[in-house]
Amino acid sequence: xxxxxxxxxxxxxxxxxxxxxxxxxxxxxxxxxxxxxxxxxxxxxxxxxxxxxxxxxxxxxxxxxxxxxxxxxxxxxxxxxxxxxxxxxxxxxxxxxxxxxxxxxxxxxxxxxxxxxxxxxxxxxxxxxxxxxxxxxxxxxxxxxxxxxxxxx
Numbered sequence: 001x002x003x004x005x006x007x008x009x010x011x012x013x014x015x016x017x018x019x020x021x022x023x024x025x026x027x028x029x030x031x032x033x034x035x036x037x038x039x040x041x042x043x044x045x046x047x048x049x050x051x052x053x054x055x056x057x058x059x060x061x062x063x064x065x066x067x068x069x070x071x072x073x074x075x076x077x078x079x080x081x082x083x084x085x086x087x088x089x090x091x092x093x094x095x096x097x098x099x100x101x102x103x104x105x106x107x108x109x110x111x112x113x114x115x116x117x118x119x120x121x122x123x124x125x126x127x128x129x130x131x132x133x134x135x136x137x138x139x140x141x142x143x144x145x146x147x148x149x150x151x152x153x
Contacts, residue, residue, distance in 0.1 A: 024038070055140075058136060058140055062136050062137070068125060068129060069122060069125060069129075072118060072121065073122065076115055076119065076122070079115045080115065082111055083108055083115070086107055086111070087108065
């Protein structure tokens, strides 16, 4: 035994429900730490690998939520370009365009109908994700503040 291992320690007793005690044991085991180290790290504000993974997962959800309206907007823009290219087909090659006029007009109608469906969905989507994004920003902000607190103290 070296001097570090022989330093004086003190034992603390906690009154916990059996389920609470088991939860702490399981969490410590999941982190591959002793119960003492696990509890001390929680007290000291140190983040465990599991917490960091959860934080990363929340950040990933935030990135996906932020990207949804942009993805739908890009889809609408692509549909607009497709509609324009189909219309330009009449100018580029009138003979072929006239031969396939009914199919081209049908495709143009389908693109216009799809765009008409996409725009209201985009508006609804932006409204629907506003509350979860705000809550997620709140949670991420609280985590970041908690992480900074021990360092500034």
